[in-house]
Amino acid sequence: MAIRIVGVDLPQNKRGEVGLTYIYGIGRSSAKKILESAGVDIDIKVKDWTDDQAAKIREIIGAGFKVEGDLRSEVQTNIKRLMVKRKQLLTRKKQLNKV
Numbered sequence: 001m002a003i004r005i006v007g008v009d010l011p012q013n014k015r016g017e018v019g020l021t022y023i024y025g026i027g028r029s030s031a032k033k034i035l036e037s038a039g040v041d042i043d044i045k046v047k048d049w050t051d052d053q054a055a056k057i058r059e060i061i062g063a064g065f066k067v068e069g070d071l072r073s074e075v076q077t078n079i080k081r082l083m084v085k086r087k088q089l090l091t092r093k094k095q096l097n098k099v
Contacts, residue, residue: 012047040053
C-alpha cells in the first residue's frame with residue numbers, strides 16, 4: 001500500500017526518517033521530530049507503518065510545517081521581492097554616482 005502525504009508518494013522500502021525527506025521542505029532533522037511526535041520508530045520502514053501512524057504523521061505535517069506547494073510559492077515570492085529590492089538599490093546607487 002503506497003502512503004501518500006501532501007501529494008507525495010513515499011518510497012516503501014526506505015526508513016521513515018529518510019522517506020519523509022522526499023517531501024519538499026522536510027529534511028532529516030524535521031523528519032526525526034515528526035516521527036518522534038507521532039510516536040513512530042525512525043527505523044521502521046514506510047511500508048510497515050499502520051494507517052493510524054500514517055494519519056498521525058499527516059496531521060503533524062499539516063498542522064506544523066509549511067511544505068510542498070505552499071513553501072514553493074513562498075520561496076518564489078521571496079525571490080521576486082528580493083530581485084525587485086536589489087534593482088531599486090542599484091538604480092539608487094547609479095543616481096548617486098551621477099551627482
